[in-house]
Amino acid sequence: MYETITYRIENGVAWLSLNRPDKLNAFTSQMNKEIQRAMKQSSNSHEVRAIVITGEGRAFCSGQDLADVDDSMNLGQMLRDDYGPMMKEIARCEKPIIAAVNGVAAGAGFSLALACDFRLVSEKASFLNAFVNIGLIPDSGNLYYLSRIVGHAKALELSVLGEKVPAAEAEKMGLATKVIGVEDWNEQVTAFAENIASRPTKAIGLIKRYLEASYHLSFEEYLKEEAEGQRIAGLTKDYVEGVTAFTEKRKAQFIGE
Ligand code: T3D
Numbered sequence: 001m002y003e004t005i006t007y008r009i010e011n012g013v014a015w016l017s018l019n020r021p022d023k024l025n026a027f028t029s030q031m032n033k034e035i036q037r038a039m040k041q042s043s044n045s046h047e048v049r050a051i052v053i054t055g056e057g058r059a060f061c062s063g064q065d066l067a068d069v070d071d072s073m074n075l076g077q078m079l080r081d082d083y084g085p086m087m088k089e090i091a092r093c094e095k096p097i098i099a100a101v102n103g104v105a106a107g108a109g110f111s112l113a114l115a116c117d118f119r120l121v122s123e124k125a126s127f128l129n130a131f132v133n134i135g136l137i138p139d140s141g142n143l144y145y146l147s148r149i150v151g152h153a154k155a156l157e158l159s160v161l162g163e164k165v166p167a168a169e170a171e172k173m174g175l176a177t178k179v180i181g182v183e184d185w186n187e188q189v190t191a192f193a194e195n196i197a198s199r200p201t202k203a204i205g206l207i208k209r210y211l212e213a214s215y216h217l218s219f220e221e222y223l224k225e226e227a228e229g230q231r232i233a234g235l236t237k238d239y240v241e242g243v244t245a246f247t248e249k250r251k252a253q254f255i256g257e
Contacts, residue, residue, distance in 0.1 A: 002019075002034050002037075002038065003030065003034070004018070004019055004020055004028060004030050004031035004034050005017060005018055005019050005031065005034050005035060005038060006019050006056070007038045007041070009045065009047055009048055011194050011197065012047065012048065012049040012050060012194065012197035012198070012256075013048070013049070013050045013051070013052055013190075013193045013194060013197050014038070014041075014042040014045070014048045014050070014051045014052070015052050015054070016035065016038050016039075016042070016051060016052065016053050016054075017053075017054050017055060017056050018031065018035075018053075018054070018055045018056065018060070018061050019056045020056075020065075021055075021056045021057025021058070021059070022057075023062065023065055023067075024055075024057070024058070024059035024061070024062035024103075024104065024106075025055040025056065025057070025059050025060065025061040025062060025109070026061070026062045026063060026064065026065035026066070026067075026068075026109075027061065027063065027064050027065060027082075027083075027108055027109070028065050028068050029068075029078075029081075029082050032082035032083060032085075032086045033082065033085075033086075035053075035086050035089075035112075036085050036086040036089045039051070039086075039089040039090055039093055040089055042093065042095065043089075043092070043093045043094070043095065046256075048095060049095060049096075049196075049197040049198075049199075049201045049256045050095060050096045050097075050098065050193050050194075050196045050197035050201075051093070051095055051096070051097045051098065052097075052098045052099075052100050052189065052193050053097065053098070053099050053100070053112065053113075053116060054099070054100035054101075054102055054189075055102055055103060055109075057103070058102075058103045058104075059102075059103040059104045059105075059109075060099070060100075060101045060102055060103050060104060060105040060109055060112075060113060060125060061105055061106070061108070061109025061112055061113075062104065062106045062107065062109055063106045063107020063108040063109045063110070063130055063131075064107060064108055066134070075136070079139055079140070083108060083111075083139065083140045084140075086140075087111070087115055087140050087141045090112075090115045090116070091115065091141070091212075094204075094205030094206075094208055094209060095201060095204070095205060096117050096118070096196045096197075096199075096201075096204050096208075097115075097116040097117050097118075098116060098117065098118045098119075098120060098189075098192065098193055098196065099112065099113040099116035099118065099119045099120070100120050100189045100193075101113050101119055101120065101121045101122060101125045101127075101176075102122050102125060102185065103122065103124065103125050103126075104125060104126050104127075104128060104164075105125065105126070105127050105128070106127075106128040106129075106130040107128070107129075107130040107131055108139065108140045108142075110127050110128060110129055110130075110138075110142065111138065111139065111140035111141055111142040111145070112140070113127070114141070114142060114145035114146055114149060115140075115141055115145055117208065118177040118192075118196070119170075119175060119176050119177050120176075120177055120178055120180055120188070120189050120192055121167045121170055121171065121175075121176040121177075121178070121179050121180065122167065122179075122180055122182060122185055123167050123168075123179055123180065123181050123182060124167070124182060125167050125170075126164045126165060126166050126167065126170075127158075127164070127165045127170055127175060128162070128163070128164045128165070129142065129146075129158045129159045129162055130162055131159070131162070132159060132160060132161075132162040133162040137159075138159050142159075143155060143159065146158065146159070148215075149174055149175060150173045150174055150175060154173055167179045178192070198254060199254055200233075200236065200238035200239070200242065200254045200256070201238075201254070201256035201257075202232075202233065202236045202238060202256065202257065203233050203236065203238065203239075206229045206232060206233055209229065210222075210225060210226055210229050213225055236257060237255060237257045238252075238254045238255065238256065238257065241253060241254060241255070242254070
């Protein structure tokens with residue numbers, strides 16, 4: 001079903017792993033399309049309550065496969081055809097998305113990690129805004145997300161200097177949700193993902209929706225939207241369960257509905 005990625009669902013978590021380890025999981029057009037398809041599948045599946053994106057082998061993703069491009073290509077068209085639709089599918093997803101950054105995330109691989117809601121970062125991983133090193137601008141939503149996460153000045157610095165940012169430094173600048181040691185990488189990533197998957201999924205989707213909307217609305221418009229969001233959240237079974245569990249002094253068992 002998929003050739004450039006692997007995909008499985010376990011305990012409410014969809015595990016999407018980029019699978020071209022000999023190329024450090026570099027993107028091809030086929031991989032862009034398969035990620036887009038797997039994201040759509042995850043969004044549509046009731047079983048999925050959290051998504052983990054990671055990489056096989058020693059890298060997370062090295063960005064565009066540079067052996068797969070030539071100077072006659074219209075890069076704008078490539079973005080419109082492949083990267084744009086993939087990034088839009090990720091942005092459209094109202095389920096929590098975790099980048100498990102197991103190794104280097106470079107170029108559009110860095111953009112992919114930035115587009116996720118959480119970044120669990122291996123102590124041996126690094127981030128590299130590699131675009132400028134080959135004369136390009138950061139793409140696939142990179143500047144959009146990066147400036148929101150680390151601020152304007154740091155985003156400009158990382159983009160213009162194109163230097164590797166090790167995990168510890170990434171954590172200090174807010175790029176990493178958590179840095180994890182190599183020995184308990186699988187265990188900690190699984191625990192984090194399954195914890196997120198056990199939370200009220202619909203409310204998380206609404207939090208994502210209104211946080212993003214807050215950048216584009218006046219405060220008055222935002223308050224109007226927020227009231228609508230809370231109306232929707234108040235209709236979920238998880239809201240009823242949350243309040244009931246509180247009054248019964250027990251831990252809530254959310255079902256994602
Ligand atoms: O539409 C458009 O094209 C525009 C879109 C652009 C999106 C982009 O992502 S542009 C940025 C593209 N990516 C890069 O410029 C990063 C290139 N890679 C590197 O800088 C380094 O490989 C890394 C820092 C990621 C890792 O370094 P290191 O020393 O750990 O590994 P390495 O030895 O450089 O790479 C290992 C192998 O992977 C090597 O192949 P070999 O010699 O063993 O056969 C290398 O060629 C291959 N590889 C690494 N990155 C890519 C790649 N092959 C194809 N494309 C890659 N991006």
